[in-house]
Amino acid sequence: MNQLKSREPGSVTLPGTLSEPLRAELVAFRRDLHMHPELGNQEFRTTAALKARLEAAGLAPKVLPGGTGLLCDIGSRAVGRSMLAIRADLDALPIPDAKTVAYRSTVANRAHACGHDVHTTTVLGAGLVLAELDRQGLLPNAVRLIFQPAEEVLPGGAADVVEAGVLDGVGRIIAVHCDPRVDAGKIGLRAGPITSACDRLEVTLDGPGGHTARPHLTTDLVTAAARVATDVPAVLARRVDARSGLSVTWGRIEAGHAPNVIPQHAELSGTVRCLDLPAWRDAPDLVHAAIDEVATLHRAKSTVTYVRGVPPVVNDPAVAELLRDAMTARRGPYAIEDTEQSLGGEDFSWYLEHVPGAMARLGVRTPGDTRVRDLHAGDFDVDERCIESGVELFTAAALLDAMPQP
DSSP states (O other): OOOOOOOOOOSOOEEEEEOOOHHHHHHHHHHHHHSSSTTTTOOOOHHHHHHHHHHTTTTOOOEEETSSOEEESSSOOOOOOOOOEEEEEOOSSSSSOOOOSSTOSSSSTBBOOHHHHHHHHHHHHHHHHHHHHTTTOOOOOOOEEEEEOOSSSSSSHHHHHTTTTTTEEEEEEEEEEEEEETTTEEEEESSOOOOEEEEEEEEEOOOOOOOOTTTGGOHHHHHHHHHHHHHHHHHHHSSGGGGGOOEEEEEEEEEEEETTEEEEEEEEEEEEEEEEEHHHHHHHHHHHHHHHHHHHHEEEEEEEEEEEEEEEOOOOOHHHHHHHHHHHHHOOGGGGGEOOOOSSTTTHHHHHHEEEHEEEEEEEETOOEEEHHHHHHHTTTOOOOOHHHHHHHHHHHHHHSSSSOO
């Protein structure tokens, strides 16, 4: 086997770039996924397409126990070495595709509006390139591809696939997430927390109801709901360190049916987001207490359903440096931007409860484009040159991770 030599970042040219035919194939593969989006734990077509292509490359992918998602190892384990894992998520969102493009979603009220089709395609492309390098004797250590279902379904499909053993033999794990604020060909990177925790909150308020002419004789449930919506975030702001970024935001409030009737029932639902792990662990008790206090003040009976979501993604500094070195080797230091911690949630965090890892933000914006194509919006789309940069990032990281350390 031709051994890759230890090096300083940027001092050698790494193998593993995309050929023009494979580049075109990957764009077509991404567009096919985009046209046929599937929701969490329903990614059967996507799984079958990936399995067929990996098998055509001489690999042996294994479908995960839930029937969707794949695990695929490439190369042979070096003695005494753990594997690097590269993760993609497969699922789409339950929203309509608002774009007018040839590869627009063909499924009503389903769209790849978070870029998971891109994530999947870049990991597939990296796998195909690494398989070819392995045939040439240029892959010093095995690499594991993880195609994970149900990232958008709390608490995230990652928890299920970890339980299924996908991290057995894995020492480090990497991933990307599309970022429409970063130009295609670049990545955004940071060590430490890069996303926030995200939980779901459901609240019901109940009271006897009555006539709007006599609110003093009953529980004014609409006012109680309004107070919970406004006062609970304010109460929490004085009970949690502001640096933790604990945030309660409501997405739905429902109460009443007639203008002169005080209702007996009201509902609120929203999300709880948090920037650090200690505050996230304390959040359920804090939120419960704040809701109960505000509701009791207005004589309403409260019931709280707090659904644990995902902890923050906390990038391991050494693995983040691996991604930095990989992108530097491919495109130079100017292809890397510092990025901030977002309040978005990502179930990649569940892998990091077990092994060190890091996620980079994959630039998908066309350079010079001033339009805002935000994630989870029906018009979200990408500059497909991001596929090549994602593949190059992953393949370089796999090669550098396998190098002997100086």
